[in-house]
Amino acid sequence: MNLKTSNSMATAQAQMETKWWNGGRSPFNVEYGKLMMWYFLMSDAFTFGAFLISYGTIRFSQNYWPDPNVVFNAFPFAGHANLPLAFVSLMTFILIVSSVTMVLAVHAGHNMDKKGVVKWMIWTIIGGLAFLGCQAWEWTHLITGDHLVLMDGQVKELGTTVSMNPWGPAANVTGHEGHHVSTPGPVAFGGYFFGITGFHGFHVFSGVIINIVMLIMAMNGTFERRGHYLMIEKAGLYWHFVDLVWVFVFLCFYLI
Amino acid sequence: MEHSVQEVTFHHEPGGNEVVKKIIKTTVILSVITVIELGLGLAMYAFPMGEALKLFLKGAIVILSLAKAFYIVGVFMHLGDEIKNLIMTIVVPLMLFIWFIAAFLWDGASWKNLRNTYNGTPAAAPTEQHDSGKH
Numbered sequence: 001m002n003l004k005t006s007n008s009m010a011t012a013q014a015q016m017e018t019k020w021w022n023g024g025r026s027p028f029n030v031e032y033g034k035l036m037m038w039y040f041l042m043s044d045a046f047t048f049g050a051f052l053i054s055y056g057t058i059r060f061s062q063n064y065w066p067d068p069n070v071v072f073n074a075f076p077f078a079g080h081a082n083l084p085l086a087f088v089s090l091m092t093f094i095l096i097v098s099s100v101t102m103v104l105a106v107h108a109g110h111n112m113d114k115k116g117v118v119k120w121m122i123w124t125i126i127g128g129l130a131f132l133g134c135q136a137w138e139w140t141h142l143i144t145g146d147h148l149v150l151m152d153g154q155v156k157e158l159g160t161t162v163s164m165n166p167w168g169p170a171a172n173v174t175g176h177e178g179h180h181v182s183t184p185g186p187v188a189f190g191g192y193f194f195g196i197t198g199f200h201g202f203h204v205f206s207g208v209i210i211n212i213v214m215l216i217m218a219m220n221g222t223f224e225r226r227g228h229y230l231m232i233e234k235a236g237l238y239w240h241f242v243d244l245v246w247v248f249v250f251l252c253f254y255l256i
Numbered sequence: 257m258e259h260s261v262q263e264v265t266f267h268h269e270p271g272g273n274e275v276v277k278k279i280i281k282t283t284v285i286l287s288v289i290t291v292i293e294l295g296l297g298l299a300m301y302a303f304p305m306g307e308a309l310k311l312f313l314k315g316a317i318v319i320l321s322l323a324k325a326f327y328i329v330g331v332f333m334h335l336g337d338e339i340k341n342l343i344m345t346i347v348v349p350l351m352l353f354i355w356f357i358a359a360f361l362w363d364g365a366s367w368k369n370l371r372n373t374y375n376g377t378p379a380a381a382p383t384e385q386h387d388s389g390k391h
Contacts (some may be wrong), residue, residue: 020339028342038335042346049353053360069301084301089294094292100283100367107275150317182284195299240332244325251321255297256314 066167098127109229128208
């Protein structure tokens with residue numbers, strides 16, 4: 001725990017002096033909702049973990065798996081330029097930045113700064129929507145982007161779907177105008193990609209909805225009347241978790 | 257209840273500048289790690305290299321991602337500021353992942369080896385094509 005500042009060293013000292021388990025107080029010194037949010041996130045981590053590990057198992061069982069640098073090399077309005085990982089890097093930075101604006105909203109809440117909370121929540125929501133927009137573009141590009149595939153002795157134009165993977169090993173024929181032709185790759189690729197990024201995207205979507213509700217409540221002064229902004233903290237935990245999951249989705253689908 | 261116990265785990269700094277500085281520092285760390293990861297990922301694509309080196313780079317990327325997770329959970333989610341017992345109830349169950357990942361990836365690799373050896377894949381077992389096909 002080298003992240004602890006001198007501030008929490010003082011906390012540690014206070015913890016030793018306080019008998020947390022003597023009753024009459026919350027032994028974890030957090031509000032019920034926040035503790036339950038942590039346990040929910042832990043179980044959600046196992047759900048995502050199970051999906052990603054299942055993907056890993058199938059990938060380890062294949063002799064061939066598509067190279068992400070080849071699959072994810074497109075950028076909006078860049079035509080057929082070969083820009084491996086550029087777009088997904090943009091998505092990653094959008095999510096990191098929206099996570100930062102969320103921390104700043106939580107921080108503003110600690111200071112009972114209503115204007116700050118509203119401002120940073122708006123930026124967080126914009127970040128979430130931008131991420132979802134990017135994901136919609138990426139999915140559309142993958143599904144509709146046709147690639148030449150040698151299937152049943154014929155060269156066909158196919159996109160990436162849950163039942164078709166055009167990113168297999170090279171076929172020993174050449175398409176018209178010398179275009180690259182592949183054989184079909186492992187069919188699990190599309191299912192796992194759309195399934196897991198879709199499940200993550202669903203979390204981003206529900207996070208945006210939660211953040212919008214929090215924004216409206218903050219603007220109405222609900223938290224000000226309540227005397228604390230703990231709801232912003234709980235929404236923040238969920239939002240950071242979405243960013244945390246993306247770290248691993250990014251790792252498993254795009255980097256390695 | 258809320259007011260009968262003094263809030264101990266979170267201290268409000270009057271200006272809060274220290275907190276903002278920590279947030280900015282963490283943001284920079286996360287961005288730099290991401291750039292390094294992308295650099296390694298692109299290096300695997302741009303330069304021809306052996307499988308061993310590739311595996312080493314992939315391992316490095318995994319470790320860097322774990323560092324990112326540590327910073328997000330510790331700083332952004334303030335888990336580092338909670339009481340130790342609370343941290344343990346979150347972190348200890350997650351240890352299950354060590355077995356979970358090792359066992360299933362091992363299983364996947366074993367599946368591949370078994371198929372390559374016994375399922376009549378021409379490159380791996382050309383002589384066994386006839387008597388050990390699909391049953």
